[in-house]
Amino acid sequence: MELDVRRLFLLAEIAEYGSLTGAAEAMMYTTSAVSQQMRRLEAEAGQTLFERRARGVVLTDAGAALVARAHAIRRELAGAESDLEALSGLHAGTVRIGSFPTASASILPLVLTQFSRQHPAIAVSVRSALRDPLRELLLMRDVELALFWEYDWSLFEDDAIETERLLDDPTVLVVAAGSEVGGTGPVKLSSMAGERWIIRADGHPVADVLTRSCHAAGFAPDIAYDAHDYQEAQAMVAAGLGVALAPRLSLTNLRDDVRLVPLDPQTPVPVRRILMGQLKGHQPTPAILGFQDTLREAARAMPKTFSQQGQLGSVNQ
């Protein structure tokens, strides 16, 4: 048998108007079409669905039962449409984001609170990982969007991933609070040749920043300490072991006993670019699009956030 849903809807229409002709007018069909469809439906149902009277028709028990089912199906369809509505209107949905540790500790919290305030019904999950595992998460579709970083000399490139530049994260100098360095404003790196340096251990990419920058400024840095994270580096700077170069974003929660000094923009200042990446040709869901908007928004506001946190004037160009 296998009842056809369109015919059930037509039957419901007939029930409403009490005649095939009425239903036909409502549906913009001819009466004949309705009659033919109902013949089929009765064949599918295996029984008479309405009695033909001289002025219209009246449902049998079977017809009435099918009309009730038709209404239930209509409700489901309406529900389906409102589901879609909710998803496209960001009243429902999920996003899965990948991020690297520094971003997770700085810009991302802002973005997450902002986003969940704007779209409280959308569930966000974040996975934090280093650059290559992160790329892998994206390629494996374990996340739909990921944050990456790059320097001029180590560009992020993957021909399956398209990126958008979110924000420039400038390199700044971290000095002990009591230090006189930068008391008069931005400093030239070349003037720091005599300092000792705190560096990130294990060939961390930011170590590159120091060696390259100093090389460009015409000296080789004197390494005082290999720190394993930015907190440790800050602590060593505070302790007076030396000064450090660090991306501004990594310094979101700054110790009281250290101070940031901008580098003189006259000389080339290494900039870490923060990128937002997604799979190429991967149609983003409405929820992802919304999340991207919030990300861009937050990135645009970031320089202001930096300056509100004091210590630095306009760090970003």
Add this chain to the structure above:
Amino acid sequence: MELDVRRLFLLAEIAEYGSLTGAAEAMMYTTSAVSQQMRRLEAEAGQTLFERRARGVVLTDAGAALVARAHAIRRELAGAESDLEALSGLHAGTVRIGSFPTASASILPLVLTQFSRQHPAIAVSVRSALRDPLRELLLMRDVELALFWEYDWSLFEDDAIETERLLDDPTVLVVAAGSEVGGTGPVKLSSMAGERWIIRADGHPVADVLTRSCHAAGFAPDIAYDAHDYQEAQAMVAAGLGVALAPRLSLTNLRDDVRLVPLDPQTPVPVRRILMGQLKGHQPTPAILGFQDTLREAARAMPKTFSQQGQLGSVNQ
């Protein structure tokens, strides 16, 4: 937008198999057909419903929502089919019956109890009326089936109603319990010429039976009393005012102080035929068909019922 239900089902199939190809095989389509249908469905939905991977597809939130709705609709359809099943298997439904007073008081109670024992889920409603109003009920479709009666000289005829003879209801003689009439078996009406008679008043059709029968037997009956119903007539017979002729069915609950005497079948005995009538060309519902079966069954068993109630031997031919 207006989502198409068949496509939703196809999507559910895809969800189940995890690939268009799998769904295509299950539905005996080509992959191409499935792909085209899904393109349409996505257009209807206004968003991507699944991500294309190298080995199959995985649903987006929107896709998953639609699949859930598809399952709900499937359940409704299954429910609709089981509704139909119930109605055709007489596990559901209604019948509306019309009947005349004598039948309502005799054969109908048996039929109703029998039917509701066989098909407890079917609701029966009975409307009782005299012959012409009853015909009207049937023509107006206020009942789907009605019981009628006829005598040879007043046949029930209506070219919009088709009838089926259910049962012959013989005319019998009602005498006081102490009477000697019929002590030796069936009596000839002609031998009753000297009796006084109890008759139904107001030109009730059964009055015809008496006058015609007596006329045929060669005498005119001496009317002792005009009764308004069969109970009153029985009471008068019991009181010794006279004897009466009555259709056997009208005497289902017989007083202790009256007795039934069969008429000698050698001479023409007026017989009331009980008919079952329905609108011509009116497709009966399964429930009606079932009720008709029970009616025929009860009618066939009626003569036995008569004889079990004693007094009369084989009344029916």
Add this chain to the structure above:
DNA sequence: CAACTGACTTAACTTGAGCTACAGTCAGGG
């Protein structure tokens, strides 16, 4: 790393379900 495989897409073509137009048929109502 080239060829293979499995899965989705696209284009062109085919087919039949589902319309329309139109010509009944049938039952009530003036």
Add this chain to the structure above:
DNA sequence: CCCTGACTGTAGCTCAAGTTAAGTCAGTTG
């Protein structure tokens, strides 16, 4: 008794939903 309103039947057209065939693309395998 014809007229009207409503359902039915037939013939034909149209377009949606299939198929076939020829890609494309991403993993996998020899």
